[in-house]
Amino acid sequence: MTAAAEKAVTRFHPVSAPDYLPVPQLRDLQLARLQATVQRAFTNVELLRKRMQEHGVRPEDIRGLDDIVRLPFTVKADLRDTYPYGLFACPLSEIVRLHASSGTTGKPIVVAYTRDDLDVWTSVMARALASYGITRSDIFQNAHGYGLFTGGLGFHYGVEALGATVIPVSGGNTDRQVMIMKDFKVTAICATPSYFIHMLERASEMGIDVRELPLRAGGFGAEPWSESMRQRIQAAAGIRAYDCYGLSEITGPGVAAECWFQGGPHVFEDHFYPEVIDPESGQNVPDGVEGELVVTTLSKQAMPMIRYRTRDITALVTEACPCGRTLRRIRRIGRRSDDMLIIRGVNVFPSQVESALLAVEGTLPHYQIVLTRDKGLDQMEVQVEVTSEVFGDRVRALVDLHEKLMGAMEQTLGLRVNVRLVEPHSIQRSEGKAKRVIDRRAE
Numbered sequence: 494m495t496a497a498a499e500k501a502v503t504r505f506h507p508v509s510a511p512d513y514l515p516v517p518q519l520r521d522l523q524l525a526r527l528q529a530t531v532q533r534a535f536t537n538v539e540l541l542r543k544r545m546q547e548h549g550v551r552p553e554d555i556r557g558l559d560d561i562v563r564l565p566f567t568v569k570a571d572l573r574d575t576y577p578y579g580l581f582a583c584p585l586s587e588i589v590r591l592h593a594s595s596g597t598t599g600k601p602i603v604v605a606y607t608r609d610d611l612d613v614w615t616s617v618m619a620r621a622l623a624s625y626g627i628t629r630s631d632i633f634q635n636a637h638g639y640g641l642f643t644g645g646l647g648f649h650y651g652v653e654a655l656g657a658t659v660i661p662v663s664g665g666n667t668d669r670q671v672m673i674m675k676d677f678k679v680t681a682i683c684a685t686p687s688y689f690i691h692m693l694e695r696a697s698e699m700g701i702d703v704r705e706l707p708l709r710a711g712g713f714g715a716e717p718w719s720e721s722m723r724q725r726i727q728a729a730a731g732i733r734a735y736d737c738y739g740l741s742e743i744t745g746p747g748v749a750a751e752c753w754f755q756g757g758p759h760v761f762e763d764h765f766y767p768e769v770i771d772p773e774s775g776q777n778v779p780d781g782v783e784g785e786l787v788v789t790t791l792s793k794q795a796m797p798m799i800r801y802r803t804r805d806i807t808a809l810v811t812e813a814c815p816c817g818r819t820l821r822r823i824r825r826i827g828r829r830s831d832d833m834l835i836i837r838g839v840n841v842f843p844s845q846v847e848s849a850l851l852a853v854e855g856t857l858p859h860y861q862i863v864l865t866r867d868k869g870l871d872q873m874e875v876q877v878e879v880t881s882e883v884f885g886d887r888v889r890a891l892v893d894l895h896e897k898l899m900g901a902m903e904q905t906l907g908l909r910v911n912v913r914l915v916e917p918h919s920i921q922r923s924e925g926k927a928k929r930v931i932d933r934r935a936e
């Protein structure tokens with residue numbers, strides 16, 4: 494990119510003004526909003542009031558931001574246990590939207606928004622997009638699913654608020670996505686990383702080189718992805734791929750977003766207060782140390798979340814970002830504690846497998862982990878697609894690649910696993926969140 498083009502995308506956008514609040518004023522704002530949120534939760538939400546009482550803490554005990562550690566955690570099970578409306582802090586008449594996320598088992602969790610909550614969500618999404626360098630001149634393809642999932646509508650209103658042009662394609666129908674990307678001269682896109690990779694593959698089959706299209710930026714999220722995956726996406730599409738972090742329980746996408754420098758997403762701290770804890774002890778860990786992200790909403794009206802345990806593993810980055818934002822950053826979420834697999838006593842995260850695989854040339858970003866149990870012993874097989882060049886090449890190339898991957902896996906995981914090289918297209922493509930693990934151990 495030329496210096497002039499870089500200057501254009503890193504230019505200050507007016508919607509980003511709150512990103513640059515001086516830190517003392519930002520902390521004052523957070524404290525005032527935290528106190529109001531705790532008071533609101535205590536007054537209006539029975540479960541949160543009871544839990545605060547059990548912990549011997551009252552709203553007036555929150556005198557400084559450090560007092561946040563006195564408050565009890567909220568966990569996903571609380572949303573399930575109070576299904577559907579038990580955590581609402583206002584009458585239904587004030588609620589203007591509901592979203593829900595499908596749990597892995599049984600009932601979904603329900604989240605609610607007042608008019609003000611939607612305005613905040615839209616504003617943080619606009620700030621996220623501005624931090625990617627999106628402006629009103631951009632044509633934005635929204636390939637997140639529209640519906641109960643927060644991805645589609647979250648991006649939609651953010652793009653409109655910024656004044657860019659949104660194309661509400663939603664997920665799926667990949668050939669049409671590619672056609673629109675090309676014909677509508679799309680310049681920016683959002684999707685899950687795995688679905689975008691699938692789009693690139695279809696484009697190539699349709700004889701379209703995405704690197705030659707005007708597309709220049711993408712906001713990716715809704716599933717953990719590795720730095721290696723980012724490198725693959727950027728090289729294959731000729732774009733900058735930015736992380737967008739969020740979760741429905743807090744608001745949806747727009748809790749944190751990366752800037753031009755791609756050094757981990759900045760948390761929109763004037764609305765969401767981040768902490769990182771040791772998931773075992775529940776104690777806060779020092780900045781820079783990895784742990785579980787805990788988020789408290791600071792302005793949510795319909796459904797305030799107090800110290801919500803996200804299950805996402807990250808660390809707070811405290812070094813100042815060259816972009817000048819005062820918002821703290823978190824390390825990009827590569828793994829969730831929910832994703833952790835225990836294989837023969839060793840902890841394994843799918844994202845570790847991903848970074849090891851994709852660091853080796855000749856692999857494609859399509860892989861799957863299959864778990865089985867043989868004579869009581871867990872077996873893990875990593876299936877990865879390889880390029881047709883390698884596959885069509887002499888047997889020697891395949892054997893070499895296999896050996897290299899076996900070594901890379903053992904080194905990364907500290908565990909000997911089986912690697913199986915498969916032909917391009919043999920692993921099922923996803924149009925949303927990719928299913929990376931097939932667990933047949935109980936079969």
Ligand SMILES: [Zn+2]
Binds near residue numbers: 759816
């Ligand atoms: Zn930055």
